[in-house]
Amino acid sequence: MTSATVTLSSEADVKLTPAEAFERFGRRDDAGWMFRARCHRVAPGYAVAIDLPGGCDAQVLGRLRAVMPGREIVIEHDQPWRGQLRIKFERTGAAQTRVRFRAQVPSEGIEWLARHRGASLPLPAPTGARRIGLLTSKSGSGAVYSMAAEYMARLAVEQVNASGGVGHRPVELLIADDSTDHLQARRETVRLIEAGCQAIFACVTSASFSAATAAAEPHDVLMVHPVINEGGMEAKKVIRFGERPEAQMAALSRIVERETGGNRWFLVGQQYSWSFGAHRAAAKILDASGSRVVAQRFTPLGTREFAPIIDSIRASGADVVMSSLVGADEVAFQQQAHEAGLRDLASRVSLVMDECTLEHVGPVAGNGIWTALNYFQSVTSPGNDELLRAYREHFGPWAPPLSSLSTNVYEAVRQYLELAALHPDAAPNHLAAHWRTRKSDQESVGQRNMATQRLYLARAEEDVIRVLDEVVA
Amino acid sequence: MRPSTESLAFDALSDGVRRQILAILSEHGECTVSEITERIDSVGRTTVSSHLRVLRTSGVVQERKVGRYRYVRLDADGSVREALDFLQRIMTQAAEELSASASTAEPRDPFEEKLAVG
Numbered sequence: 332m333t334s335a336t337v338t339l340s341s342e343a344d345v346k347l348t349p350a351e352a353f354e355r356f357g358r359r360d361d362a363g364w365m366f367r368a369r370c371h372r373v374a375p376g377y378a379v380a381i382d383l384p385g386g387c388d389a390q391v392l393g394r395l396r397a398v399m400p401g402r403e404i405v406i407e408h409d410q411p412w413r414g415q416l417r418i419k420f421e422r423t424g425a426a427q428t429r430v431r432f433r434a435q436v437p438s439e440g441i442e443w444l445a446r447h448r449g450a451s452l453p454l455p456a457p458t459g460a461r462r463i464g465l466l467t468s469k470s471g472s473g474a475v476y477s478m479a480a481e482y483m484a485r486l487a488v489e490q491v492n493a494s495g496g497v498g499h500r501p502v503e504l505l506i507a508d509d510s511t512d513h514l515q516a517r518r519e520t521v522r523l524i525e526a527g528c529q530a531i532f533a534c535v536t537s538a539s540f541s542a543a544t545a546a547a548e549p550h551d552v553l554m555v556h557p558v559i560n561e562g563g564m565e566a567k568k569v570i571r572f573g574e575r576p577e578a579q580m581a582a583l584s585r586i587v588e589r590e591t592g593g594n595r596w597f598l599v600g601q602q603y604s605w606s607f608g609a610h611r612a613a614a615k616i617l618d619a620s621g622s623r624v625v626a627q628r629f630t631p632l633g634t635r636e637f638a639p640i641i642d643s644i645r646a647s648g649a650d651v652v653m654s655s656l657v658g659a660d661e662v663a664f665q666q667q668a669h670e671a672g673l674r675d676l677a678s679r680v681s682l683v684m685d686e687c688t689l690e691h692v693g694p695v696a697g698n699g700i701w702t703a704l705n706y707f708q709s710v711t712s713p714g715n716d717e718l719l720r721a722y723r724e725h726f727g728p729w730a731p732p733l734s735s736l737s738t739n740v741y742e743a744v745r746q747y748l749e750l751a752a753l754h755p756d757a758a759p760n761h762l763a764a765h766w767r768t769r770k771s772d773q774e775s776v777g778q779r780n781m782a783t784q785r786l787y788l789a790r791a792e793e794d795v796i797r798v799l800d801e802v803v804a
Numbered sequence: 805m806r807p808s809t810e811s812l813a814f815d816a817l818s819d820g821v822r823r824q825i826l827a828i829l830s831e832h833g834e835c836t837v838s839e840i841t842e843r844i845d846s847v848g849r850t851t852v853s854s855h856l857r858v859l860r861t862s863g864v865v866q867e868r869k870v871g872r873y874r875y876v877r878l879d880a881d882g883s884v885r886e887a888l889d890f891l892q893r894i895m896t897q898a899a900e901e902l903s904a905s906a907s908t909a910e911p912r913d914p915f916e917e918k919l920a921v922g
Contacts, residue, residue, distance in 0.1 A: 336823065337823040337827050337888065338823070338824070338827050339827055339830055339831065339888070339891055339892055339895050340827070340831060340895065341831070341892070341896045341898065341899045342899055343899035343900065343902050343903045344903075345902055345903050345905075345906040346906050346907075347906045352902065352906070355902075355905050362905045363905070364898070364901045364902040364905045365898055365901070365902075366897075366898065366901065383894065384894060384897060385890060385893070385894065430899065430902055432895050432898055432899060434891065434895060436891060441884060441887045441888065441891075442887075444887040444890060444891065445883040445884065445886065445887040448883075448886060448887065448890065450883035450886070450887075
């Protein structure tokens with residue numbers, strides 16, 4: 332927990348015993364409280380999501396750190412800021428309880444909130460450091476999958492600074508939240524550029540990245556999209572790494588068809604370039620393998636109600652459902668599909684089922700989902716144990732799991748800074764050219780060649796993603 | 805160049821006592837200097853006064869004098885105040901929501917596993 336923290340508190344006297352008040356936390360009916368906090372179990376280590384009220388499209392996303400039934404609940408959260416919420420239950424009568432709420436909010440949280448509510452805050456004063464930016468999603472649908480991205484970018488910068496920075500200058504990381512909205516991505520990109528960032532790393536949707544690159548185009552800034560995407564958009568100052576749906580689908584369709592015999596696919600995605608590209612790639616791969624797409628649906632980013640789509644899946648006769656939904660939308664879809672009994676009708680494939688998303692889908696609803704990404708926490712590749720250890724040492728046991736998205740951000744920041752140290756005066760387009768032709772046969776996690784398409788075929792088994800095979804595309 | 809008020813406002817949050825003062829004003833609304841001092845154990849009245857001066861200069865709090873008393877409250881227009889107010893409203897709303905919950909639905913077995921909802 333950062334030291335610059337404001338502590339806010341409130342309390343309520345309720346006509347319930349402490350056990351009764353405690354029991355209502357996380358309930359789905361009208362008795363649920365704390366803004367219908369959602370968790371799979373009220374037990375330490377379980378993920379928790381709380382919708383912020385008051386017109387914020389933001390969720391407090393974190394984990395239960397401590398649970399003492401009838402006495403105390405402690406939540407450590409990472410989105411939209413890193414903080415702690417403590418709820419204490421104190422018996423004050425036979426059926427009377429005083430419940431105390433105490434929130435620790437760091438100054439970054441207050442700054443995020445002020446900005447989110449429309450305040451125009453000043454740019455950070457120049458420090459002499461080499462500045463880079465991270466455009467990430469701290470709110471909106473993407474907050475679920477980008478939880479660890481900020482931490483991993485910070486870790487990369489801290490490690491580089493510990494070894495002397497770049498060209499004897501320290502590196503400073505500025506963070507911006509696109510709110511999973513392309514217009515906000517454009518505004519925040521301009522802010523990062525005005526603050527002097529020489530490169531911007533984007534852990535955002537393709538829609539946001541497209542808007543960000545358009546905003547950056549007139550400037551001498553390198554734009555990097557290191558996370559899963561549909562491809563395209565590359566330019567002299569624009570680099571995209573990450574998994575591609577063609578390779579994912581080629582690997583996934585083979586194993587799903589072999590293991591389940593399913594060959595009638597229903598595709599569900601969102602109305603923007605990522606899903607459009609992913610579904611085109613899926614249709615091509617499936618067609619070539621003799622399977623077919625029986626139907627597909629696209630829904631706006633931010634959808635939380637999937638009953639009509641689930642009805643369409645039932646009516647289609649599909650035996651495999653492939654989802655290209657991301658973040659909180661994917662969480663809602665997979666949970667509702669599970670509750671509707673879809674698992675008994677069809678196998679489920681998800682293109683973006685990383686550890687952070689699975690944690691919120693939950694061990695029961697997520698069980699059995701097939702996926703393929705270029706990193707999972709459970710990989711046995713060299714360097715993974717060291718990276719996980721460094722992450723936990725920096726951010727503690729309650730920080731969100733690592734995933735392909737956050738690891739790709741880490742690798743991109745490290746590799747960019749290494750190239751910047753080798754070519755300190757190179758313009759962004761020249762650095763991009765060096766990066767594209769960078770020769771590396773490094774296999775260690777954290778230093779892998781990002782241009783190589785490597786995938787791990789995996790399946791969710793309760794609360795872990797089990798790696799089944801490695802595929803080099 | 806003179807720093808902007810907003811920049812000063814976020815600098816004001818860098819000190820633990822000042823953050824404590826803001827939390828007190830956020831929870832209790834307008835307070836006298838004595839009331840603030842009573843709620844802070846770690847430092848005395850003189851130190852509290854000097855922190856209040858920083859907060860006033862930063863535009864985070866406003867002060868008015870009535871007779872012998874100085875009343876302090878969060879600045880009505882500042883973005884820091886607005887953000888803190890918003891957070892405090894959320895905290896109060898959470899408490900009210902629980903009070904309302906007490907009058908609805910029968911309690912269940914406290915050890916029953918919660919269903920997955922998101």
